[in-house]
Amino acid sequence: MSVPAEDVIELVDAALAADYTRVRRVGSKIARALTSGDAAAADKLRALMRRRGVPLRASGYAEALPIDMKSRLPLIEEQGWPTVPVFLNGPNQTVVKDFLADAQHIELLSSKGIATRLCVLIAGPPGTGKSLLAGHIAAQLGRPLYTVRLDSVISSLLGDTAKNIRSLFDFVPTKDGVLFLDEMDAIAKLRDDRQELGELKRVVNTVIQGLDSLDDRAVVIAATNHPQLLDTAIWRRFPYKIELDAPDEAVRIDLWRYFLFEDDVTSPHPPLLARASGGLSGADIQTIALAARRQSVLEGHAIDTGAVAWAAYEASAGRPTPPPRGQLTSDQKRTLAIGLVREKGVSQADVARLIGVTRQAVSGYLKEGGDGGG
Ligand SMILES: Nc1ncnc2c1ncn2[C@@H]1O[C@H](COP(=O)(O)OP(=O)(O)O)[C@@H](O)[C@H]1O
Ligand SMILES: [Mg+2]
Numbered sequence: 492m493s494v495p496a497e498d499v500i501e502l503v504d505a506a507l508a509a510d511y512t513r514v515r516r517v518g519s520k521i522a523r524a525l526t527s528g529d530a531a532a533a534d535k536l537r538a539l540m541r542r543r544g545v546p547l548r549a550s551g552y553a554e555a556l557p558i559d560m561k562s563r564l565p566l567i568e569e570q571g572w573p574t575v576p577v578f579l580n581g582p583n584q585t586v587v588k589d590f591l592a593d594a595q596h597i598e599l600l601s602s603k604g605i606a607t608r609l610c611v612l613i614a615g616p617p618g619t620g621k622s623l624l625a626g627h628i629a630a631q632l633g634r635p636l637y638t639v640r641l642d643s644v645i646s647s648l649l650g651d652t653a654k655n656i657r658s659l660f661d662f663v664p665t666k667d668g669v670l671f672l673d674e675m676d677a678i679a680k681l682r683d684d685r686q687e688l689g690e691l692k693r694v695v696n697t698v699i700q701g702l703d704s705l706d707d708r709a710v711v712i713a714a715t716n717h718p719q720l721l722d723t724a725i726w727r728r729f730p731y732k733i734e735l736d737a738p739d740e741a742v743r744i745d746l747w748r749y750f751l752f753e754d755d756v757t758s759p760h761p762p763l764l765a766r767a768s769g770g771l772s773g774a775d776i777q778t779i780a781l782a783a784r785r786q787s788v789l790e791g792h793a794i795d796t797g798a799v800a801w802a803a804y805e806a807s808a809g810r811p812t813p814p815p816r817g818q819l820t821s822d823q824k825r826t827l828a829i830g831l832v833r834e835k836g837v838s839q840a841d842v843a844r845l846i847g848v849t850r851q852a853v854s855g856y857l858k859e860g861g862d863g864g865g
Contacts, residue, residue, distance in 0.1 A: 493528070494524050498520055498524070499521075505517055521536065567663075568640060570638050571636075590611055612718070613733045615735030621714040623773075624735070634669050638673055641673060653690075659701065667708075675725075676715045678691075680720070740766070747768070763844075767831060779811050780799070790816075801814060802815070804831070829860040831845075
């Protein structure tokens with residue numbers, strides 16, 4: 492039995508329209524028609540459709556994302572929900588919980604006239620989990636996350652920036668998505684980069700109009716490294732504020748446990764590494780931990796917690812270096828032992844366990860260090 496011409500035409504039409512539902516329907520029909528004449532081809536066709544699944548980013552769909560007229564770059568990206576958990580301190584967990592509860596009951600709150608805007612401002616230095624948290628909020632709400640690329644929104648064409656911003660606020664409600672304005676301070680930087688103060692004003696006003704045009708259900712998350720640069724009128728429109736500073740000790744314990752020890756609750760080391768890594772961001776800790784795990788896998792040894800502690804202790808925020816390979820030198824061990832005991836208040840026994848030496852060796856380091864005035 493042959494395939495009817497009309498099915499082939501229908502198939503091509505559906506493919507060109509990027510209508511994957513119709514492609515599958517016609518595909519199944521063709522497979523049925525092939526079964527008696529060419530069973531192998533029919534099987535192959537069915538296997539193909541099974542394997543391919545349904546692409547989320549069909550071409551027609553990507554074209555519908557707003558773009559900058561000059562650069563042709565998309566203004567918005569749809570991002571998947573995160574796979575890494577986000578670790579927050581207690582007060583921030585409370586803000587997130589309150590926000591989610593309000594968002595999930597927004598119809599009830601609106602009907603009583605007590606809904607607030609579902610707008611969250613996340614402030615904090617780089618690598619503290621702002622983008623990650625935005626992803627988690629979207630995931631908790633079961634809504635797609637649309638991240639705005641502010642670099643492309645700020646168009647080289649004077650006047651187009653405001654138009655770009657308008658198109659974002661028009662687009663996201665049609666998808667019931669979460670609008671994530673990343674690096675919000677890029678807008679404020681217009682003040683320095685361009686002599687045109689008029690444009691800054693226009694852009695700020697467009698953001699405000701955009702925020703004001705949204706209905707009660709709309710969720711907007713903004714992230715910034717420099718909250719003090721934000722226009723106060725924008726600032727006021729975000730009732731939920733989250734300050735993500737460098738993680739505190741409790742959060743650092745969670746981060747080490749998760750990224751270095753794959754959530755093994757029996758490891759005694761995370762609290763000690765947390766002591767050693769004050770001031771580092773979540774991203775810094777992740778970088779060091781994953782480098783240590785790669786070394787341990789490729790070189791076939793257990794994780795060298797002394798080398799990790801050394802890397803954590805020596806790193807400055809935003810510039811982590813991987814743990815040194817091979818054994819720490821005795822100089823490094825001495826410096827680390829003295830630093831952890833004297834500055835970080837870690838006990839000598841814990842330091843010994845962490846760097847893999849005896850307690851006597853640690854007290855030896857301290858005596859030597861003490862004699863040397865260190
Ligand atoms: N609080 C945190 N909890 C869990 N992971 C974190 C945290 N902070 C940073 N990370 C890790 O660092 C990565 C980068 O963080 P990101 O969200 O991009 O930071 P930001 O947007 O603040 O610059 C995250 O994907 C995550 O793996
Ligand atoms: Mg980010």
